Amino acid sequence: MENRVSEANVIAFNGFPLYFGVDIPESEILSYSLPPKPPVGAFDVRFTGGWRVVENEGEIEFINPNKSLNISYQINKNENWILTSETGTQHVLHGIGEIELTDNSGILFLEKHFLTPTHYSLSQNYPNPFNPVTTITYELPQESYISLEVYNMNGQQVTSLASKSQKAGKYTVQWDGTDLNGHKVSSGIYLYKLETPDFTNIRKMVLMK
Template sequence: MKKMIIIIFTLVVFTTISFGTTYTIVNSGFTFSPSNLTINMGDTVNFILSSIHTAREVNQATWDANGTTSNGGFDLPNSGGTIVLNQTGTYYYVCVPHASLGMKGTITVNTATEVKQVDKTAPNNFVLMQNYPNPFNPTTTISFSLPAKSFVSLAVFNAQGKEVSMLINEELSAGYYSKKWNGMNLSSGVYYYRLEAGQFIETKKLILLK
């Protein structure tokens, strides 16, 4: 019975770690919010829009010109819908009725990497370690420890404080973890990563050099 409980627990942890994150894009008047979103491959994006707005994928040239010609990608009707993006790259989209007003946005999809639990031994303290390598191009590893099961948020921000990537947003058991981050779609510069786990919050600096 004890062995069965351990097996079930392991499966639950693996399933929790493997699921993608769901993001929501809404409209604020004639603007998508957020208008620029960075996610991981396999994540879900839910568009919740008012009845007069749509979301159509276009190529970059059409997007730059505030045009509406579809590139054959996603095409969500009035009020929006849900998409899952399984290829890396930048997706450009517009609101068909209001593209001429500049109602448009982008979704940047990075390679998905799972949270790796490197040691199940419960540590004594919450610790966020310095990423390695640092500086880096384009990937680096962020490690941290949890002394108890916690809901964990690990996000990367640019120097202006804008979130550019949500790496973890889920409950994890006690242990030592590492997470790879790929900044291939971002420009060189100083970024910050922040770990929130229960009452523990810590931020560290990382440098992307291309």
């Protein structure tokens, strides 16, 4: 294991390391799986699926019985990675650094940050199907006023995820399955629509409970 991850980026939660940015042969991937989650009240952190390493992106699940969560990281090859919380707060990971969180549990989304996009795009949400939270990623090649909204299959607006001017770049937004009034919506198929003055795209997502 040590040889495979020796060149990997590292992010450690209260000292427990996870690895990313390295390709692990399929024949060896089981060596990087973690045991079942510990009893309630114990600290735990892992990539979704029970893994200790991912190549390009992944969800990080954590349970933290302490008052604060110390996150330290070491990024190699002059790369930039983005760590996004469930509330949409983003932290840029570059070089060596630390982040302090006060959350007791939750999910963080880790992904590689690439150069300025060359075109508009709206990616498929992840995970899909989902429950209770999903992440939507979109790219802007230039500064644009954007609108990102969720609709039901009857064409009725469920909620607005973003409505503002944003600079060129890659963005992530999370939807927790609630409507404009904060009420949980029912299971089913929903549409999310990204609209700018020069681009419009609609995709489907599935909420399962």
